[in-house]
Amino acid sequence: MPTWTNWSGSVTATPRQLCSPASEEEVAAIVREAAASGRSVRAAGSGHSFVPVVPADDVILSLDALAGLLDADPASGRATLFAGTKLRDATRLLWERGLALPNQGDVDTQALAGAIATGTHGTGPAYGSISTRLAAARVVTADGALLDVDDPALLPAFRVSLGLLGIFTRITLACVPRYALRERVWQHPIDACLEELAANIAANDHYEFFWFPRSGIAESKSLNPVDEIPEREEPPPLDGPGERTGWSHRIYPSARDLRFNEMEYAVPAEAGPACFAAVRQRMVERHPKVGWPVEYRTLAADDAWLSPAFGRPTVTISVHQAAERPYREFFTDLEPIFRDFGGRPHWGKFHTCARADLAAMYPRFEAFCALRRQLDPAGRFLSPYLAPLFA
Template identity: 80%
Template sequence: MPSWSNWSGSVIAETARLAAPADEEEVAALVREAAAAGATVRVAGSGHSFVPVVPAEGAILTLDRLAGLLHADPASGRATLLAGTKLHEATHFLWEQGLALPNQGDVDTQSLAGAIATGTHGTGPGYGSISTRLVGARLVTASGDLLDVDSPDLLPALRVSLGLLGIMTRVTLACVPRYALRERVWQHPIDECLEQLEHNIASHDHYEFFWFPRSDIAESKSLDPVDAEPDTEDPPPLEGPGERVGWAHRIYPSVRELRFNEMEYAVPAEVGPACFRAVRQRMKERHPKVGWPVEYRTLAADDAWLSPAFGRATVTISVHQDAARPYREFFTDLEPIFRSYGGRPHWGKFHTCTRADLAAAYPRFEELCALRREFDPAGRFLSPYLAALFA
């Protein structure tokens, strides 16, 4: 049987079929074939999820051939792209049209559909995830039909929906005029970082820090808009502390050459510092050999039903471990801390939450499950992992 693996190698699956459809009709035909055979079908983006949301016994599809910009309107700021477009490609296409996303994370290799489906985000208390920019989408439904969705009643459910309602083949995003950012990176002791945390979050459009547990040093990064337009699309690289200016879509991402596994929880913003301190103490006491940094970011409240930032200003805290090293014992030892602070897991990253846990954490969880059953009564788009949580 064909096999598929995620980016880190932590999820490996065998499936009856791997397919790379060339257009929407071919996606629809593959779904109809699966329906006729009583089989499941899932879509793989770039494999940057660390939990088995993709593995399906029937078929795994890649939308890599469904890539490109379909339409952009600089006047309205709306742009429609094929859903398999990689984020770094999409932001280049937008830049050529004088547009940009108002915020991005520090990885831009995901597919647009995958980034939206899992709630990929950057940092900044005034900014939501990429999913919040979704104002329209085309879905291949469980019956193999094409459905255009732009209803304000359905969009909050569709955003961050893990492909449970259908296969996205194109997305329409609300963009902003393209802009440049000044990036500043500096290092300081973690205690000093925490003392200045509230000020730094309030003083910058985008601020985050990485804590390096072995040295107890924090590396802070701020991003702020500037009026000057850079001469070229690609800014000079920044290695270590320093400053640079460049177009936003080239400043946001960082190169991630080393592979890792990750757990991220989103907690209410007001308890973010206390939660981080508890994680830091646990790591120093029980996991002194872990060298990978802990990342601290902020997010605005939003209305997406399965968003970790649903209804509340949010802090996200991420822990990492080398892909070649064991990680489950480390992550599961920290997870109760996040849960004790009201944490909600990132959908693409490691967690051990049950359906009951998720229903308690997400106020509209059961509504999403009911809508999923309406859209996909036979569970065509459920992997075994997702079936345990959403069936």
């Protein structure tokens, strides 16, 4: 039987069928065939989720071959791409047409569909996740039909939907004119970083910090737009403290050569500093050997039903552990702290929330589940991991 593995190696699956369709019609045919035989189907992007959102017993459908730019209109800012296009490729294609995303995260290896389905985000209190840029989509429904979604009343449900409402085949993004950023990276003691935290968030379009627990040092990073036009697409490398300027789609991402597992929770913005302080104290007291950094970012409120930033300005705090090391005990020891501060988990990262927990966290959770049942009454797009949460 074929084997599918996620990026970090923490999740593997042996489905009956692993396929990589190269057209929307092929995707629809695979879903129709699965429906006729009563089988489940899960779509896979780049496998950058750290939890088993993809694995299915029956069919895993890779979107790798469904990639490329379909249309881009600089006048309207709208661009349509196939859903399997990797973010790195998508942003380059947009740049070639004079467009860009207004914000990105520091990883750009995800498939566009997966980034939207799980709420991938960058940092900046005025900026939402990539999901908030979804202006329209085409999905393959549970019966194998093609459905175009552009109804403003429905888009908030599809923006973070984990592939449960249909399989994305094409995605239309609301973009902005391409722009350049100046990146600045500096190091300072964590206490100094926290004293300057509010000021740094307010003074920069994009600001984040990483706390390195063994050293007590924080590495801060700010990104701000500049008017100068870079001479080339690829900016000069920046390894460690310093400054550089380049096109936004090449400045946002950072190299991720070492593999890891991750837990991230989104807490109300006003609770961010206190939540981080509690996480820091527990790590110092109980987990002094953990060397991987803790990441602190900001995120604007949005209206996506399953977004961790739904209805509230947000701070996200992420903890990491090397892929080859045990992580579950470490993560589960910290998770109650995030929950105590009103946290909501990132859908693609480790958490232990049950359905009742999620229903209490997300005001539109039951509405989403009702829509899922309406669009997929047979549970074609459910999986062993997702069924207890959304059936």
